Amino acid sequence: MTNLLVLFLGLTPLLPLTILAQGTIKVTAIDKSKLPAGIKFPGKLKQAIRWNDLAGDNIVVTSETGIYTNPKFKHENEGRDAELFAFHFIVSDSIQQTWKVYDLISDCPVDLEASFVKNTLQVTDLNNDGIGEVWVMYRTVCHGDVSPSDMKIIMYQGKQKYAMRGTNKVQVGEKEFEGGEYKFDAAFTAGPAEFMQFAVKLWNKNIQQKFE
Structure with missing residues (x-):
């Protein structure tokens, strides 16, 4: 029995050590x-993370410009701009960018x-296929009052994009709130149920606007 177990383990491909459970x-x-x-x-740079899965050696980088004036944008209101980015790379003999997230507020x-x-920012393997699902969540808004911000969850598994879009929730009165609604795109709707369940938990955990 022991010899058979050793033989089985010797023939079984090793999963990447970074897949824990x-x-x-x-x-x-x-x-x-x-x-x-x-x-x-x-x-x-906001964050950079690295991991191994069945797709290879992965790096994700997120960055923000902060508030500034981009000379490439048209400005009719003498306004300012802000942009954010997320990039995914596979690192091997060369570096391959597989996807990019980009959003902005201008003028x-x-x-x-x-x-x-x-x-x-996190990586999961909710459907247990050995390929990481990369989650990024962000807010964009241009307002002069206390009102909800646009909020998005973008998730990629490989080159497949999933998007959840809506607004966060703000308190506008003693017991009155605005915002908090969301919609899933077709990829989420057609995808594994665990993807949508995780997205809803992530959304609800970060739904409340906290003003500093």
């Missing part, structure tokens, strides 16, 4: 100085924001 992939945070030389991005004459929601 059902639905979980271990990621490592890396700083800008540790990024491969071929990885470039605009704006200021905003009042308060504006284009920023990732803190502590929401």
